[in-house]
Structure formats: C-alpha cells, structure tokens
Amino acid sequence: MAKAKVTFLDIGVTVSVPVGTRVIEISEKVGAGLIYGCREGDCGTCLMKVEDGWNNLTEPSVVEEKVLRENMAGKHCRLACQAQVLGDIVVRPA
Amino acid sequence: MTRSAYAAAQPDAVALSERVHWIGALDPTLRTFDIILKTANGTSYNAYLVRGSDGVAVIDTVKEAFAGEFFTRLESVADYSEIRYIVLNHLEPDHTGALPELMRRAPQAHLYISVRAQAMLKALLKHDQYEYTAVNTGDSISLGDRTLSFLNTPYLHWPDTQCTWLEEEQTLFSGDVFGCHYCDARLFNDRVGDFRFSFEYYYAHIMRPFREYVFKALALIEPLALKTIAPSHGPILRDQPAQYPAHYRRLATPALSSEIGGEKSLLIFYISSYGNTARMAEAIYGSASEVEGVRASLYDLEGGEIAPFVDLIEEADGIMFGTPTINGDAVKPVWDLLSSLAVVHTRGKIAAAFGSFGWSGEAVRMVEDRLKGLKMEVPVAGLRIKLIPSDEELDACRGFGTAIGRALIGEDEQTVVDMA
Incomplete structure (x- = not known):
C-alpha cells in the first residue's frame, strides 16, 4: 500500500500513513491541535492550514468549498475531516 | 430621562x-x-x-x-x-x-x-x-x-x-x-x-x-x-x-515587551490542594527557566485576581496550567481564568497542562482541550502524576519544563510515528 508522510507542525510530529487516510484520523491519534466538531464537513471547526504539499490532498468537494468560503478560510486552508492524504503534507491548525 | x-x-x-x-x-x-x-x-x-x-x-x-x-x-x-x-x-x-x-x-x-x-x-x-x-x-x-x-x-x-x-x-x-x-x-x-x-x-x-x-x-x-x-x-x-x-x-501597544526584550515569556499558573501540583510546578519552572532565551514566571492562582493574569497572558509567548483533579474536573480558579481569555489574542501561543491527581486525573486532558480550543499550540502531551511526585516523577516534570521551553524557542524535538 502506498504511504505518505503527514507532519503536524504544532506538535512537531511526522506520521507515516496509508494514502487515502483523512487528516483528522491521524491528528486525533497523535494528539495534534486540530480540534473538531461534526466530522462531517459542516461545522468548519477542524480548519487547518496546509503549509506544504497543498496538491497532495484530495480535491475539496462543493460542500467543503462552501464551508471554507463561509468560514472565510485563508489560502491553502482545508477541513481536516474531509481532506484525504495523497502524498507528503505539512499542516498546522488554522 | x-x-x-x-x-x-x-x-x-x-x-x-x-x-x-x-x-x-x-x-x-x-x-x-x-x-x-x-x-x-x-x-x-x-x-x-x-x-x-x-x-x-x-x-x-x-x-x-x-x-x-x-x-x-x-x-x-x-x-x-x-x-x-x-x-x-x-x-x-x-x-x-x-x-x-x-x-x-x-x-x-x-x-x-x-x-x-x-x-x-x-x-x-x-x-x-x-x-x-x-x-x-x-x-x-x-x-x-x-x-x-x-x-x-x-x-x-x-x-x-x-x-x-x-x-x-x-x-x-x-x-x-x-x-x-x-x-x-x-x-x-x-x-x-x-x-x-x-x-x-x-x-x-x-x-x-x-x-x-x-x-x-x-x-x-x-x-x-x-x-x-x-x-x-x-x-x-x-x-x-x-x-x-x-x-x-x-x-x-504591548506594555511588557520592553522589559522582557528578546526573550520568550512563559507563564506557569498552578493551584494545589496538598502541595503536589505545586511541587510539579516548581520543578517545571526550574527547568524551563534554564532554557536559554526563556523568561519563566510562576503564579499560584490561589493568590491572584483574574484580570491582571489575563493582561499577562495577552503578552506571553507560552502558558502552562497546573491543576489537580477534583471530582473528575479541573478546579474553578483554573476554569475562571481559562474562560476569561476571549478578550485577548491567544492563537498560536505555546501551551501545556499538568497536574497531580488522586483517583482518575481528567483535569489535565480537559484543560488541554480548552487550550486547543483557544487555538493555542499544545506541543507536548500533558503531564499527570498520581498523588505525591516521586524523585523520578519530578525528573519527568523537569523534562516537561525543558521540552516546553525548547518549543518556545523553536527547538522542540521532532517525533516520527509509523501508522502505515
């Protein structure tokens, strides 16, 4: 199975994971500071800033795009509960 | 009228x-x-x-x-x-x-x-x-x-x-x-x-x-x-x-920056029933103070008012909370301060929690969740010690203080985990 590295800058932890894993699942296990609410892409609580590897995540859905817009998310921000890892990324809570 | x-x-x-x-x-x-x-x-x-x-x-x-x-x-x-x-x-x-x-x-x-x-x-x-x-x-x-x-x-x-x-x-x-x-x-x-x-x-x-x-x-x-x-x-x-x-x-305009200069300000707040969380706080304070570039301060919440502490937190780079667990919760003076921080900018500050407990020790995790909710970065998992800290456990406190101090100056250790 293909692997990718996810680095959480806030806790200085890099995790090797199978491609396709949602960021929130990894964050929760290693105790990074990505807090979450609904885990369904609706509340916007798990907003994260992708510091590196922006293109190594699945494309945001129409619903995620809407939530990002409503939360006035900055450039290169995604919802950790929606974005699935395709390659190496570096993230921190937004 | x-x-x-x-x-x-x-x-x-x-x-x-x-x-x-x-x-x-x-x-x-x-x-x-x-x-x-x-x-x-x-x-x-x-x-x-x-x-x-x-x-x-x-x-x-x-x-x-x-x-x-x-x-x-x-x-x-x-x-x-x-x-x-x-x-x-x-x-x-x-x-x-x-x-x-x-x-x-x-x-x-x-x-x-x-x-x-x-x-x-x-x-x-x-x-x-x-x-x-x-x-x-x-x-x-x-x-x-x-x-x-x-x-x-x-x-x-x-x-x-x-x-x-x-x-x-x-x-x-x-x-x-x-x-x-x-x-x-x-x-x-x-x-x-x-x-x-x-x-x-x-x-x-x-x-x-x-x-x-x-x-x-x-x-x-x-x-x-x-x-x-x-x-x-x-x-x-x-x-x-x-x-x-x-x-x-x-x-x-920040009032404190001229006094602290280029150092990182770390505030350690604690409250203690039997002196155990206080001993943890003192060990953490001692080791964090030894990290070059960090100016640590230690405060017993029992002896302070909320408003001046909020002012201090606004200017600080790092904040630590020490709390015992009583009836499955952190104690009220800790929550009083943590619920008064909406008027200051906390995003991105380095934060951590620690505390001694008797039975179950939920308080540290609860405080950590609140710190994350305030968009602070919690780089090191909280330190919980059952009742009276032993010499080895006090060493762990010192390591905890050093780790937070190093995180403040940007020299925290990088950890690699394999979940693949």
Whole structure:
C-alpha cells in the first residue's frame, strides 16, 4: 500500500500513513491541535492550514468549498475531516 | 430621562455641519449590550446623512426597535426620493435593523458594503433581493461636491467592518471604531458627560482581541486630517479628534515587551490542594527557566485576581496550567481564568497542562482541550502524576519544563510515528 508522510507542525510530529487516510484520523491519534466538531464537513471547526504539499490532498468537494468560503478560510486552508492524504503534507491548525 | 422623553426632547436630526446630520437614535435605558457589556447609562445607535450637490447618502441605520426615531430624524432633513446611496460600515443588527424598511421607502438607493460583508448580508437580513456594490480601501462614490471613500478595517470588531471618509468635511464615519456605549443627548464630545471609562471599557471588550488589526486600521486612519470622528455608538468626536486614534494606539501597544526584550515569556499558573501540583510546578519552572532565551514566571492562582493574569497572558509567548483533579474536573480558579481569555489574542501561543491527581486525573486532558480550543499550540502531551511526585516523577516534570521551553524557542524535538 502506498504511504505518505503527514507532519503536524504544532506538535512537531511526522506520521507515516496509508494514502487515502483523512487528516483528522491521524491528528486525533497523535494528539495534534486540530480540534473538531461534526466530522462531517459542516461545522468548519477542524480548519487547518496546509503549509506544504497543498496538491497532495484530495480535491475539496462543493460542500467543503462552501464551508471554507463561509468560514472565510485563508489560502491553502482545508477541513481536516474531509481532506484525504495523497502524498507528503505539512499542516498546522488554522 | 426615559427613552420616550429623550426622543420627544430632540425629535429632529442634529447638524454636524451644513451637509452632515446625525439621524441616529438614543437608547438611555439599556443596561446590558450583547449579553456581555454593561451599559451604565445606555447607548446610542448613530446613523448619519450626507448631502451632496448630486444626492444624499445615508451611513448606517439603527436597531430595529428604534427605526421610528431614525425615520423621523431622516425625514426632518431629506426626502426618501433623494437617497442615492446607503453605506453600511458594519452589518451587526444594531446598525442594520432599520435597513429593510429604509430600502422599502427608498427603493432606488444602492447599497455599499465591504468585501467581507457580502456573505453576511443575506444571512443577517434574510433577503437576497438587495443589489449592492462591495467596496474596498481606495474605492469611492461621488455625491457631486461631496465624496465618500472607504477604508477597509476588518475585525474592528467583525470581519466586515469598514470606515467611510468624507474628504470635503474631513469627517470619518468610523463604525464601531472609536465608539462606546454612552448615551447623552448632547451628542458631541465637548458637550457630553465624562465618557472616558466607557471608551476604554468598549475598547477592552470589543477591540482588544483584534490588536493586530487595530494597528492596520490606525495606519489607514492616522494620516487623515481629522476634523470629526463620527462613530456608530457614543459621542461624536469633534474636539481634538486625533487624540482618539492616538489613545487606541496606546491601548493596543504591548506594555511588557520592553522589559522582557528578546526573550520568550512563559507563564506557569498552578493551584494545589496538598502541595503536589505545586511541587510539579516548581520543578517545571526550574527547568524551563534554564532554557536559554526563556523568561519563566510562576503564579499560584490561589493568590491572584483574574484580570491582571489575563493582561499577562495577552503578552506571553507560552502558558502552562497546573491543576489537580477534583471530582473528575479541573478546579474553578483554573476554569475562571481559562474562560476569561476571549478578550485577548491567544492563537498560536505555546501551551501545556499538568497536574497531580488522586483517583482518575481528567483535569489535565480537559484543560488541554480548552487550550486547543483557544487555538493555542499544545506541543507536548500533558503531564499527570498520581498523588505525591516521586524523585523520578519530578525528573519527568523537569523534562516537561525543558521540552516546553525548547518549543518556545523553536527547538522542540521532532517525533516520527509509523501508522502505515
């Protein structure tokens, strides 16, 4: 199975994971500071800033795009509960 | 004086100049604003009307319940058919409550809002028929011999907030910036009672969390040759108007930075029932202090008041909380401080929690969740010790203090985990 590295800058932890894993699942296990609410892409609580590897995540859905817009998310921000890892990324809570 | 007596005593618009009128409303009996703010003598909802050679602009409206006063005052200086523009500096309901009725009475008027107000307009007014133009710093609209230009001042105190500058009158319609909850029918700062407390209280609760944005806004406002500042609450500032931006700059400037210098400030707060969490705190404090570039401070919450600690946290780079667990929870003095941090900027500070416990020790995780909720970074998992810390456990405390100190100076250890 293909692997990718996810680095959480806030806790200085890099995790090797199978491609396709949602960021929130990894964050929760290693105790990074990505807090979450609904885990369904609706509340916007798990907003994260992708510091590196922006293109190594699945494309945001129409619903995620809407939530990002409503939360006035900055450039290169995604919802950790929606974005699935395709390659190496570096993230921190937004 | 009651609300109706105020309105009856002064039913007409009040002139700021020949071309600018106050058409707002007074709310002298309000005692709590937005749940959180005390208003000892009420507030005002200031709206203004500007007359140019080529039409009239209305700047902001009032809370819906005060629409009657607003329209009476508007009608005393203009006809609805003359209104070309309606400018909304801020979409909060106390300034947009009368908008739907104003749009009904002046359907030809065109709305001007800030770029970031667009998403809020529909959500607040539940009306998607309004046509509007979104404006940014540098945009302007002409009323013939009068020009309104816009200054984008986000987060003072909502994302949508902007100020509107009337160049020919050197008047800044500043929205909530430089406002305060102070109701006085004499309206102007050289005539009203002593509103200094209200001005600072308003800043402390409304603007303080957005300090970095205050500086950005001041950079736009300070170069203006101000003759009058016309905010959306409280007195109109026509006497020495420049002193108010200067006061905002003083209020927003960190007081401690000159003393700490280039070091990182780490505050360690603790409270302890039997001295166990205190011993942890002292060990952590000792080792964190030894990290070069870190200035650590230790405070027993039992001996302090909340407000000065909030001031300290605003300036700090790192914060640690030590709490015992009592009945499955962190103790009240810890929550009291943690629930008082909404008025300061906490995002991105380094934070950690620790504590001794007797049975179950939930408090540390609860405090960590709160710290993350405040958007602080929690780089090291909290340290929990059952009852009296042993020598080995005190060593762990020292390691914990060192790890937090190193995280503060950007030298924290990188961990690699394999979940593949």
